[in-house]
Amino acid sequence: DAGITQSPRHKVTETGTPVTLRCHQTENHRYMYWYRQDPGHGLRLIHYSYGVKDTDKGEVSDGYSVSRSKTEDFLLTLESATSSQTSVYFCAINGLAGVADTQYFGPGTRLTVL
Amino acid sequence: DAKTTQPTSMDCAEGRAANLPCNHSTISGNEYVYWYRQIHSQGPQYIIHGLKNNETNEMASLIITEDRKSSTLILPHATLRDTAVYYCIVRVNSNQFYFGTGTSLTVIP
Numbered sequence: 001d002a003g004i005t006q007s008p009r010h011k012v013t014e015t016g017t018p019v020t021l022r023c024h025q026t027e028n029h030r031y032m033y034w035y036r037q038d039p040g041h042g043l044r045l046i047h048y049s050y051g052v053k054d055t056d057k058g059e060v061s062d063g064y065s066v067s068r069s070k071t072e073d074f075l076l077t078l079e080s081a082t083s084s085q086t087s088v089y090f091c092a093i094n095g096l097a098g099v100a101d102t103q104y105f106g107p108g109t110r111l112t113v114l
Numbered sequence: 115d116a117k118t119t120q121p122t123s124m125d126c127a128e129g130r131a132a133n134l135p136c137n138h139s140t141i142s143g144n145e146y147v148y149w150y151r152q153i154h155s156q157g158p159q160y161i162i163h164g165l166k167n168n169e170t171n172e173m174a175s176l177i178i179t180e181d182r183k184s185s186t187l188i189l190p191h192a193t194l195r196d197t198a199v200y201y202c203i204v205r206v207n208s209n210q211f212y213f214g215t216g217t218s219l220t221v222i223p
Contacts, residue, residue, distance in 0.1 A: 004157075035213075040215065041215065042201065042213040042214050042215040042216060043158065043201075043213040044213075045210055045211075048210070058210065059210075088155065090157055090158070092157075102148060102160050102163060103158075103160070103211060104160065105157030105158045105159070106157055107156065107157050108155065108156070108157055110155075
């Protein structure tokens with residue numbers, strides 16, 4: 001257990017509404033990540049953070065914004081949700097496995113945009 | 115960028131060894147190979163990683179070819195609980211892991 005929680009775990013919303021997903025970690029790790037997972041695509045990186053107020057884009061960042069005002073929380077915001085953003089969203093943190101960095105994942109948030 | 119290629123699906127008899135192959139022909143010399151698995155929509159779970167040498171832990175063994183262009187994850191005695199999607203991953207850069215679509219392993223009673 002890497003001490004990662006995500007909230008909410010499930011959410012149904014309507015097209016055009018704003019949505020914020022929260023990732024919380026208790027391990028004080030510097031790096032945090034947001035991925036989305038869709039059938040046939042595996043996991044794709046949306047945004048990541050390498051410190052408080054330090055973020056960068058991933059592979060599929062369009063339509064998403066993030067914020068990190070404190071080490072333990074990384075927020076993912078859909079400013080105006082669309083049906084194409086229906087997905088399962090996973091948060092991850094970087095940790096050490098021996099001498100190599102690896103990533104540890106939260107339980108996921110299932111988002112449905114109607 | 116280093117990417118990975120895995121078979122879409124595999125079956126394995128319960129109690130037998132499951133050997134999951136992965137090709138990563140463009141891997142760089144200092145890039146680790148990681149294996150994760152994902153059991154039915156849970157978060158991906160770290161299994162093992164390696165650079166050049168073969169590795170073993172309580173979950174699995176990782177065999178990396180000498181040229182590092184491919185690797186094999188071995189689950190020595192597969193159980194029904196090992197049914198999952200297995201991802202072979204290399205790091206794209208210092209901050210990004212490329213997951214791909216993985217191999218869906220079904221362990222058959």
